[in-house]
Amino acid sequence: MTLDFLNKFKDPDLCRRLLARLEEVCGEPLRFMEVCGTHTVAIFQSGLRSLLPKNIIHLSGPGCPVCVTHESEVDAYLDLAGRSGVVIATFGDLMKVPGGGRRSLKAAQAEGARVEVVYSAFDALELAARTPDAQVVFLGVGFETTAPTTAATVQMAKARGLTNFKLLSFHKLVPPALEVLLSDAETAIDAFILPGHVSTIIGLAPYGFIAERWKRSAVVAGFEPVDILQALLDIALMREAGEPRVVNDYKRAVDDNGNPRARAVMADVFRTETALWRGLGAIPDSGLALRSEYADFDAKACFDIEIVESPPLAGCRCGDVLKGRINPTQCPLFAKACDPAHPVGPCMVSTEGSCAAYYKYNTD
Ligand code: SF4
Numbered sequence: 001m002t003l004d005f006l007n008k009f010k011d012p013d014l015c016r017r018l019l020a021r022l023e024e025v026c027g028e029p030l031r032f033m034e035v036c037g038t039h040t041v042a043i044f045q046s047g048l049r050s051l052l053p054k055n056i057i058h059l060s061g062p063g064c065p066v067c068v069t070h071e072s073e074v075d076a077y078l079d080l081a082g083r084s085g086v087v088i089a090t091f092g093d094l095m096k097v098p099g100g101g102r103r104s105l106k107a108a109q110a111e112g113a114r115v116e117v118v119y120s121a122f123d124a125l126e127l128a129a130r131t132p133d134a135q136v137v138f139l140g141v142g143f144e145t146t147a148p149t150t151a152a153t154v155q156m157a158k159a160r161g162l163t164n165f166k167l168l169s170f171h172k173l174v175p176p177a178l179e180v181l182l183s184d185a186e187t188a189i190d191a192f193i194l195p196g197h198v199s200t201i202i203g204l205a206p207y208g209f210i211a212e213r214w215k216r217s218a219v220v221a222g223f224e225p226v227d228i229l230q231a232l233l234d235i236a237l238m239r240e241a242g243e244p245r246v247v248n249d250y251k252r253a254v255d256d257n258g259n260p261r262a263r264a265v266m267a268d269v270f271r272t273e274t275a276l277w278r279g280l281g282a283i284p285d286s287g288l289a290l291r292s293e294y295a296d297f298d299a300k301a302c303f304d305i306e307i308v309e310s311p312p313l314a315g316c317r318c319g320d321v322l323k324g325r326i327n328p329t330q331c332p333l334f335a336k337a338c339d340p341a342h343p344v345g346p347c348m349v350s351t352e353g354s355c356a357a358y359y360k361y362n363t364d
Contacts, residue, residue: 028055032059067278086303201263217244
């Protein structure tokens with residue numbers, strides 16, 4: 001029954017009809033950006049990218065949390081990984097991400113640093129409970145999708161008095177980055193396909209500025225081919241009508257109001273601060289830092305961590321890829337010095353990174 005339901009969103013006949021309608025409606029070139037690593041992969045994996053009408057231009061944005069983690073943030077956690085009495089708990093994706101000096105956690109681990117791969121923030125909390133002789137530092141990366149579970153874990157650590165659990169928070173918020181992208185004349189974005197997962201938490205309201213101030217349309221979309229094509233058709237129709245709006249086409253998963261309970265947990269634990277994004281630079285109010293009530297769990301405060309801006313990786317064009325200014329094949333290192341087995345930048349490390357998706361699926 002569930003499979004039957006999901007198969008409707010892959011229906012080849014419906015996809016063909018949507019593509020034909022898109023061809024009819026979209027006379028002028030339309031540059032759309034998706035800002036979710038899962039959309040990046042879905043568009044390639046389904047073959048949609050090669051089927052879209054030629055005047056619909058697909059740009060991949062900063063939707064991969066690992067990719068937008070700034071070189072300086074990587075250097076900060078590498079610094080921590082070298083300290084005595086510290087165990088780093090991290091998602092596996094971060095292990096190969098290079099900092100400014102091209103060093104990674106994997107290299108630090110090989111040199112003797114205590115680094116454990118975990119599958120959730122809660123796993124890191126349990127690791128802290130089992131390792132009372134060490135300070136267990138969880139590397140918090142990701143957008144509004146993962147920030148609520150990190151926040152809930154910090155609440156649990158406080159309730160259990162587990163002060164050897166620490167969070168190094170590099171969580172980021174999507175809407176401020178969209179505003180930066182819209183102000184980039186070089187990228188010239190006409191519309192966004194909005195991230196389904198993030199939207200389950202924040203709902204539609206935080207995206208209102210896209211239509212109000214920037215007169216662009218944006219559609220929250222699911223991840224099946226029909227979802228993506230329907231979102232593009234809605235974008236094209238709104239442009240034709242001259243009525244830019246923010247629309248939710250993913251109602252089977254996303255409530256227009258998002259998840260107020262998850263937001264309340266985030267608001268209890270985090271405050272916003274300026275964050276550094278790889279490629280996009282410093283964006284005010286786009287990062288999540290621990291509130292003073294949770295200072296005992298804040299790795300930045302407890303270990304006196306200062307984020308010093310590191311230089312971008314020499315030769316790597318991840319910054320321009322994340323801004324949608326170039327596609328990965330335009331990076332001189334793509335598929336030469338840089339491939340998934342030997343990644344130079346984070347966009348080739350993560351399976352949801354644009355460079356890795358182009359490497360695996362692109363047939364342009
Ligand atoms: S191909 Fe490699 S070096 Fe080039 S932008 Fe992508 S990750 Fe960076």
